[in-house]
Amino acid sequence: MTNSDAIDLASMLCSRLCHDMLSPVGALSNGLELLAEEKDPEMRQRCFELLEQSAQISADKLKFFRLAYGAAGGFGDAVDVSEAKAVVGALASDAKRIAVNWALAEERLPKPAVKVLLNFAHMGIDALVRGGTLDIGAEMRDGGAEIVVRAAGPKVAFDETIGAALEGNLSKQQLSSRTAAAHMLCLLADHAGGGLQYQKSDEALVLGAVLPGA
Template sequence: MTISPVDFASLLCSRLCHDLLSPIGALNNGLELLADETDPAMRERCMELLAESARTSANKLKFFRLAFGAAGGFGDAVDSREAQAAITGLLGDNKRLTLNWLVEEPQLPKPAIKVLLNLAMIAGDALVRGGTLDIGGENNDGLVEIVLKAEGPRIVLDPELRAMLVGGQVDDSTVTPRAAAAFLVHSIAHDAGGSVLVSEPGDGVLLFGASMKAK
């Protein structure tokens, strides 16, 4: 499966805009309410909602900057703590989701960081009723290995995402902005001489694995 660079950039932009529309829309609505509200208690509540929406928007932007963009400059490696902070910012507000960060490496190659972040986003979305997400990664003799374990009462992974992650052939006409992250994961791993594996969900557990050469 191939997608032109322009089409892929459009998919990423569409995904980003889709995810930012809700918190930024809430900011706009809150400002409109605040302009007409005179009750002190209601104004305070509006300010709380505005602060929450602004924080959510900022966390999403920080995550997408690292997961999709050139955050950290053009160096070969990224501090693993940046990835942890980005994932916590994106998924940490979900009270039904427990995140366990098991990456001990102080740094990982930038391509591996992008794979880890995008897999974490996909795994978090798959835990539709919450659960536990374990995130691990290590650099072993020049081979970076990433493993994520999603465990919860209900796990849903779109077949299109699964096919793209493992390199399945999907007709270009079916590609959606939702699948952009999965396509990016497969492309990065493939370009680095690696691969991506996804288990079938069984007993409430779904495993994601990726390996690639450290650059």
């Protein structure tokens, strides 16, 4: 990756973060304006509830971005899976009508594996536009990590351009805030000597990763 490519990717990831944070932060701003003008006690209580909800969603999204894009879990080489589970659980709760099932063989996973797991989970949640189940599995084998995420539900939605980015078939013109995370995962998997793949039907999306050098 050239310096220019790295800058483009970082810019797109920042754009994605800003896009996803705009709605809950905007709701906080609107709620504060309403609260300043509202005199009715019942309506003021409702404003406080909406502010609390928006603040929680904002915090959940920031926790996700910290682990999925940033220096996950501080300076160690591995991250406690309880952190990843808490973040995914919060995102699924925000999305509503999504049940999350876990099959994790480890208590801690390497940072690259956590990034892949979280981004896969986020893609799965986005795909379940009408709700459904999200099954997440990960284990260490022969010194590497294997991850599988399955999103199942009615009318699963998935942008094939994101799939192309995961498999390393994304053109430079197709890099956008929507495909940047998938492109990042592809680079991460390639650096680890592994690969990513996906399969999609109307009822399910399956995302898989093998990271030998994670």
